[in-house]
Amino acid sequence: MLDLGEIREKIDGIDKQLVSLFEERMALCHSVAEYKISTGKKVLDTERENAKLAAITKMVQNPENVHAINDLFSQIMANSRKMQYRLLEENGQTLREPYEAVNEVDKTNCKVVYQGVPGAYSYIAMKRYFGENVENFHVPTWRDAMEAVKMGKADYAVLPIENSTAGIVAGVYDLLQEYNNYIIAETYIKVEHALLGLPGTDLDKVTTVYSHPQGLMQCEGFLEQHKDWNQISQANTAQSAQKVLLEKNPSHVAIASEEAAQVYGLEVLKHKINDLDNNTTRFVIVTNTRKFVKNAKKMSIVFETANEAGTLYNLLSHIIYNGLNMNKIESRPIEGREWEFRFFVDFEGNIDDPRVINALRGIEEESKKIKLLGNY
Amino acid sequence: MLDLGEIREKIDGIDKQLVSLFEERMALCHSVAEYKISTGKKVLDTERENAKLAAITKMVQNPENVHAINDLFSQIMANSRKMQYRLLEENGQTLREPYEAVNEVDKTNCKVVYQGVPGAYSYIAMKRYFGENVENFHVPTWRDAMEAVKMGKADYAVLPIENSTAGIVAGVYDLLQEYNNYIIAETYIKVEHALLGLPGTDLDKVTTVYSHPQGLMQCEGFLEQHKDWNQISQANTAQSAQKVLLEKNPSHVAIASEEAAQVYGLEVLKHKINDLDNNTTRFVIVTNTRKFVKNAKKMSIVFETANEAGTLYNLLSHIIYNGLNMNKIESRPIEGREWEFRFFVDFEGNIDDPRVINALRGIEEESKKIKLLGNY
Numbered sequence: 001m002l003d004l005g006e007i008r009e010k011i012d013g014i015d016k017q018l019v020s021l022f023e024e025r026m027a028l029c030h031s032v033a034e035y036k037i038s039t040g041k042k043v044l045d046t047e048r049e050n051a052k053l054a055a056i057t058k059m060v061q062n063p064e065n066v067h068a069i070n071d072l073f074s075q076i077m078a079n080s081r082k083m084q085y086r087l088l089e090e091n092g093q094t095l096r097e098p099y100e101a102v103n104e105v106d107k108t109n110c111k112v113v114y115q116g117v118p119g120a121y122s123y124i125a126m127k128r129y130f131g132e133n134v135e136n137f138h139v140p141t142w143r144d145a146m147e148a149v150k151m152g153k154a155d156y157a158v159l160p161i162e163n164s165t166a167g168i169v170a171g172v173y174d175l176l177q178e179y180n181n182y183i184i185a186e187t188y189i190k191v192e193h194a195l196l197g198l199p200g201t202d203l204d205k206v207t208t209v210y211s212h213p214q215g216l217m218q219c220e221g222f223l224e225q226h227k228d229w230n231q232i233s234q235a236n237t238a239q240s241a242q243k244v245l246l247e248k249n250p251s252h253v254a255i256a257s258e259e260a261a262q263v264y265g266l267e268v269l270k271h272k273i274n275d276l277d278n279n280t281t282r283f284v285i286v287t288n289t290r291k292f293v294k295n296a297k298k299m300s301i302v303f304e305t306a307n308e309a310g311t312l313y314n315l316l317s318h319i320i321y322n323g324l325n326m327n328k329i330e331s332r333p334i335e336g337r338e339w340e341f342r343f344f345v346d347f348e349g350n351i352d353d354p355r356v357i358n359a360l361r362g363i364e365e366e367s368k369k370i371k372l373l374g375n376y
Numbered sequence: 377m378l379d380l381g382e383i384r385e386k387i388d389g390i391d392k393q394l395v396s397l398f399e400e401r402m403a404l405c406h407s408v409a410e411y412k413i414s415t416g417k418k419v420l421d422t423e424r425e426n427a428k429l430a431a432i433t434k435m436v437q438n439p440e441n442v443h444a445i446n447d448l449f450s451q452i453m454a455n456s457r458k459m460q461y462r463l464l465e466e467n468g469q470t471l472r473e474p475y476e477a478v479n480e481v482d483k484t485n486c487k488v489v490y491q492g493v494p495g496a497y498s499y500i501a502m503k504r505y506f507g508e509n510v511e512n513f514h515v516p517t518w519r520d521a522m523e524a525v526k527m528g529k530a531d532y533a534v535l536p537i538e539n540s541t542a543g544i545v546a547g548v549y550d551l552l553q554e555y556n557n558y559i560i561a562e563t564y565i566k567v568e569h570a571l572l573g574l575p576g577t578d579l580d581k582v583t584t585v586y587s588h589p590q591g592l593m594q595c596e597g598f599l600e601q602h603k604d605w606n607q608i609s610q611a612n613t614a615q616s617a618q619k620v621l622l623e624k625n626p627s628h629v630a631i632a633s634e635e636a637a638q639v640y641g642l643e644v645l646k647h648k649i650n651d652l653d654n655n656t657t658r659f660v661i662v663t664n665t666r667k668f669v670k671n672a673k674k675m676s677i678v679f680e681t682a683n684e685a686g687t688l689y690n691l692l693s694h695i696i697y698n699g700l701n702m703n704k705i706e707s708r709p710i711e712g713r714e715w716e717f718r719f720f721v722d723f724e725g726n727i728d729d730p731r732v733i734n735a736l737r738g739i740e741e742e743s744k745k746i747k748l749l750g751n752y
Contacts, residue, residue, distance in 0.1 A: 002407065004408065004411055007404050007407050007408055007411075008408075010404055011401060011404050011405070012431070014397050014400055014401045014404070015401075015428075015431075015432060015435075015449070016435060017393075017397055018394065018397055018398070018401075018448075019432060019435045019436060019445060020435075020437075021390050021393055021394055021397070022394070022441070022444075022445055022448060023436065023437055023438055023441050023445075024390055025387060025390045025391075025394075026438070026440075026441050026444065027438075028383050028386055028387050028390070029387070031378065031383050032380065032383055032384075035380055035383075052391075055388070055391075056391060056395060059391075059392060059395045059396075060395060060399065061396075061399055062399055062402070062403075064402075065398070065399050065402050067697075068398075068402065068455045068458075068459070069395060069398055069399075071451070071455060071697065072394075072398060072448075072451065072452065072455070073391070075447070075448065075451050076448065079444045079447060079448070082444075083444070164709060165546065165547070167543065167544055167545075167546025167549075167708065168543055168544075168546075169543075170539075170543025170544075173543075212589070212609075213588070213589065213609070213611050213612075216611075231611075233588075233589070233609040233610055233611055234609055235589050235592075235607075235609055236589075278711065312692075312702060312705070313689070313692050313693065313696045313702075316688075316689050316692075317689065320689045321443075321447065326688060326689075328707050328717075329688070329705055329706075329707050329719075330705075330706060330707065331704050331705050331706065332543065333540060335540075335654065341704070343705075
């Protein structure tokens, strides 16, 4: 029997031959690609690939190797396709839709829409991103905000997309998929609840606290010390503050943001009463044109695939092959189609980077459907 | 220049040689694996793999091929590792923790805990799964339910994990990761809201409707026809029904499940008033021992990985390589560690299936951390 050193020497010898054969193969594939480019033939030819795999399988001597060798040739062919997509893009045969590159988001001459009421966290995100004096209006639902942007009634919408403790805002993900609006920026807002009341409120005389159910839940620790208070749920935290203002009853208080205190002329009776200190919400800024800032670093896409083993994996391989970092992946069921999923993927990259162009081209060619959600 | 037929003939010839060299290589790797098994050496030897890739890169003639050839050998080595994991498992060198196989969940002699109050959707899921007469109690939070199961105060907990329109219940995902409780079953409940009131309520005299904010939102279409009603939010839908009962005011109604009407002795004034017809919530049944039913078909796992390009992709490859279908993937940030993620993956399979055993072994060896959440 050979010892480990001898075995490894033999493996090294084989690898040398594998490299040289593979290079020969790549050169031949290059010629096939040129032929396909000149004749406009589609890169992915599933029939031929399946025939190839069947022929390969017949050549295998040891049945235990069939799986690994099929895997190997699937990858060789996938790599060859990726090379062809790159050649197509380099030859100007692109599937890319045009977009407008801007130096930065124009925060001064614009009108912004958000969902909710003044003092809500979307309102805070808007003010934080666009500045105190931005022209704005609010609507009752996220869909209304998307619609306002689509119809040009607003230049931008500010929408919550993800919370560090509650997870993704699925409704907003679905709207991004449905509308042809694009993410042009994102901003993070720390969720910090305060106890608000009418100026001069005496904490010992409080009987009732208003907030959104989530606000009440997030301040459980604080409320434990005031078990005698009635906890009344409201549609949102900012509305709770408004209610305290309108009722003019100094025994009623609200749990909401400090900004809500400013908006409704209430006093902050206690700062930061939420249990956890690391509760952050991420908001996206969307607009109705394909317009991205030049130094944008994050790509958001959504694609659809059937539930066959490997399909998602194969699609992600375009991102990996091009050396791009994936930040996030979410699956959402497609309405009315059982076991079919839509995948939302964020990865690092700029829309003009050749690696991004090649990755998008590959996914476009090999998925059921792909949509660019934004570059920011 | 060669024509397409001639090129393909040449490629076929190369592939024949590739297959035979690859088989030779696999046989040698088999010997390495046997050596590793007998000496207890770890399968993944990152240092040696990196040295190998560096040596290979030096051999490449055409720089354009470096990327593809690195990819190829990464996969060859990954496949060789997968073969070694299989051999280790077949030789009884398993990392698997034992579990108890049961024929079915014993629904009669058990005590069940759920979060919420009678009439809530978790309560409905419990009754639907365990039967009307199951011994049960309820707690205020999901954590309390997990804790009750952990301490043996309840045999099972019923927890919502995903809603078809609202997405995953992130808090429950995080608790599954935190606690050593296991999913033993799942059940789907259609969310159907009804309008409930005191027996004999006259719809024309209604002034106020109670519900959870989400309940009010989901019945927007219906409520449009009753714009004069005050919409008052409550902590949950079942509590709204309870409130109507306690207030004994026939001008007050609630939006909740029909089961809540039964529980609180209210009348169903209108069936199915929700806007969408396809709103379903998936619930999981968890217990505190590694106990799974014999014909279980779905595996749920969670694993951690650093955000290096390809890591998630490499870990998923263990599932794909073993021919298993992935149903779902969710990423959640890991508290306090920026850019590091935890991935929750569901795939089809039984814990005793060799394909599942080999996939889990591979992920266990190559991820930072893996945890089995259940097989059901």
